[in-house]
Each structure stands twice: as structure tokens, then as C-alpha cells.
Amino acid sequence: MLKITDVHKAFGDNEVLKGVSIEVEKGDVVAVLGPSGSGKTTLLRSINFLERADKGRLQFDDIDVDLKNASKADIKKIRKKTAFVFQNYNLFANKTALQNVTEGLIIGRKVPKAEAAERAKKALDKVGLSERYDYYPGQLSGGQQQRVGIARAIAVNPDIILFDEPTSALDPELIGEVLNVMKELAKEGTTMIVVTHEMQFAQDVTNKVIFMDGGKVVEEGTPKDIFTHPKEERTKQFLRRVIPNYDYSI
């Protein structure tokens, strides 16, 4: 469904992506793991052109574009098929929870207002926020804000949702509510790429794990492959560092 090939991106002299390729099938839940600075966010942002890659090819169903030279029309098409959930939520501060969700429908996709409100409410109900339609982001907890962020993403019916560390800005006690919503989405067959440091989630919920380091994909496979039989030394080191008692658990 989505295939990106040989993506390169540098910020000045800092080469952040050095030829990354990944492939996602419909219904896949892909976890992207890796140490800080390995280029995970940059990769995700390159997919929907929040960052313009220096090189690379993107195939998305019948779309086939060069990441560097994609036209405005191509970018628009790809953004229509994707949605993004941000680490810092990035909810529209001047809009209520409901308006945050309807915005992409009414303005981005020209859905009639009444229908948009209907769909937005459904999305908010799904993430457990049926009591919070008219709250502004500033009146919501971090976990609630991120759930609005997820509702905003699912409401536009994207083919794939890109999550960039959706729980890392949250207090520990709020992480669970967001992960539960994501588990629910996974169960329903939503295609997602999730950059995360939540190892338990990556292990239990995803069907594919990609480990990145230094701007490259070091290793990829099923969660079982990666977590219990990692082939690469760098993967093992990483897992030892992020999972307490890793050596005992395998």
C-alpha cells in the first residue's frame, strides 16, 4: 500500500536519513524504534511532506512520486490519504475539541457542516471524549488533548495514520488511556506507523517492528523477531538499554 524507497535528508551538514526504505501493507501496525536522533521523526514527517526529503521515492496505492520534486497536487493527494498525530498534540488552541476535529472535514475535505459535526462527534466518542466537545485544548489534560489529536486524525478517514511518539509528552498515569485508544484502532484494522518508546505496546500491538539507528534501518521484522531474536548487535544494545532486565525476559 505504502512504500518509500531510499529516503535521504540532511539538515545542513547533518545527514539525518541515509537511505531509508520501508513498506507498509494495508492493516499493518508498524512500530519504529530507535535511539534519540536516529531520524524517526524526520522519516515520518517526510512521508506527508512536513519535511522535504533530499531524495527518495514514495509509492502510495496508485501514486508514485519523487519525494524531492513532488508537485503541490501530489502533496495534496498524499496528505488526503494520511493523518498525523504529533508528540505535542498540536491541537488548534483557538478551537474547541469538536472544532479541532471538524476543521479537517469542513475546510480540508469540503464535507458539509452537519455531516462533519456528526462524524467529529463519533470520532470524539470513540476516543472517550463525548463529555468534552466544547472544551478548548487549554482546558483538557494532556491525555485528553492527545485523544482529541487522535480523533482529529481518524475523522478524516485516512488510509494510514502516522504517530510520532504520541505518549512521550504525557505524565505516566495518562499514557495508558492514549495507548488503549491506539490498541482499539489497531484491532479495527487501522493502518498505522507508530514511532514510540513504549516497548510493551510495540511488542503486543504491532505486527512489524523497524529498528532505526544513525539514519538507517538496522533491522526489521515481526515483534517476536526483533524482541526475542534480534540479529544485529546494535538492536540488542538498544533493547538492553530500554527494557529493564531485558536479558532475563528473553
Place this chain on the structure above:
Amino acid sequence: MFYIDIFFKHVWNILPYLKTTFLVAAITFLVSVLLGGLIASGMLGKNKPGQMLAKAYVNLMRCVPPIVLLFIVYYGAPYLVSSLFHKDINGLDAIYFAIISLSLLHGASFAEMMRGAYLAVGKGQEEAALSIGLTKWQAFYRIIFPQAFVVALPILGNSIIGLLKDGALAYSIGVVDITGRAQYLISMNLGGYVLETYLALALIYWILSSITQKAFGALERRLQKG
């Protein structure tokens, strides 16, 4: 000896000329918003020469005293226009020159205000808007501008007060606004009742500023949400 009756008489005498003060302030405001928007987009844009030009302009305006700029425009603009377009604009009403110089000046400070407000909103808001399918322009007027406006409000209130007060300089090239009228009253009295006249003028400026301040305070409270 302070003549309170003269003071009130002069307040009354000056008031009709508020019309001119308002006209200068209103047009200057509009032009400053347009010019400021243009310069701010230059400063924020990706185009390097555009950035440098915009920054240089703002710096230049910060360094010129308003009254000096006013005289430069008043004497310089006709010269410039006649050498460029061979047209004589010496006879043009002084009010035009006042508006041009005040706009050049306040356009620069409006640009700074707009730039600061835009940056305060943060890149993430635009990115979120793009990610759900808005265009850059839609992201700007639906998401960024409304937030930047709230951020800028307190400064905007002060800028408008500053703009009203700077308008007082226009009398020096012959614009008869409230300050010009006060000057006229003084010369009519052969230099008498100076204190009464200037205090009357100060009272009017004080009331104008207070009203502006109160209005912006109220607007701020209304728009403060979330």
C-alpha cells in the same frame, strides 16, 4: 494665574478638530497594517534578499526620530516625485505627507509586532493544519491569524495610542488637527493662555488614550479563551 474658564473654552474649541486627528490616525493605521504585513512576510519568508531588505527597513525606521522623518518626507517627496515623474506635488495638502511619514514609521513597528505574534503561535499549529488537508493560506487565516491577533492585542493597543500621539507632530508641517488647532489658538491670543491651551490639549489626548486602552482591554478579555 490659571483661567479655568479659558481652559474649558479651549477644550471646546479644539474638539471639532478631532476629525482631522482621527482621519490621520485611521488612514495611517490602515496603511501601516498593509505595509507592516508586507514587511513581516518579508522578514519571515524564505527569500534571503527579501529578509535583508525588510530587516534593514525596520532598523532604519527605529533610528529616525519621527519629526525628522516627517520633514524628510515633506521636503523630499516632492523632490523625488518631480525628478522621477516630472510632476509637481508641492501644492498637495500637508495631511498626505503626514500620513505617508507616519505610515512609513509605524509600518515598521507593526511589522515587528506581527512577526513576534506569528512566531509566538508556533510552527506546530501550521503543521497540524497542513496535515489535515488545509492549504497554507487556510492554515494562516483560520488557525494562525486568530491566535496571533490575540497575542498581538496588548501591543496593538499601545501602537494605536502611539500612532495617535505621533500624529501631534503633523502640525509642524501645517496640518490642523487638534494640536494644530491648539497652536492656532495660542497665536490668536498672541502667546497668551499657553498653559490653559496645552492642558486642554493634553486632556483630550488623555481621554483618547484611555478610551483606546479600555477598549483593547475589553477586547482582550473577550478573546481570551481556552
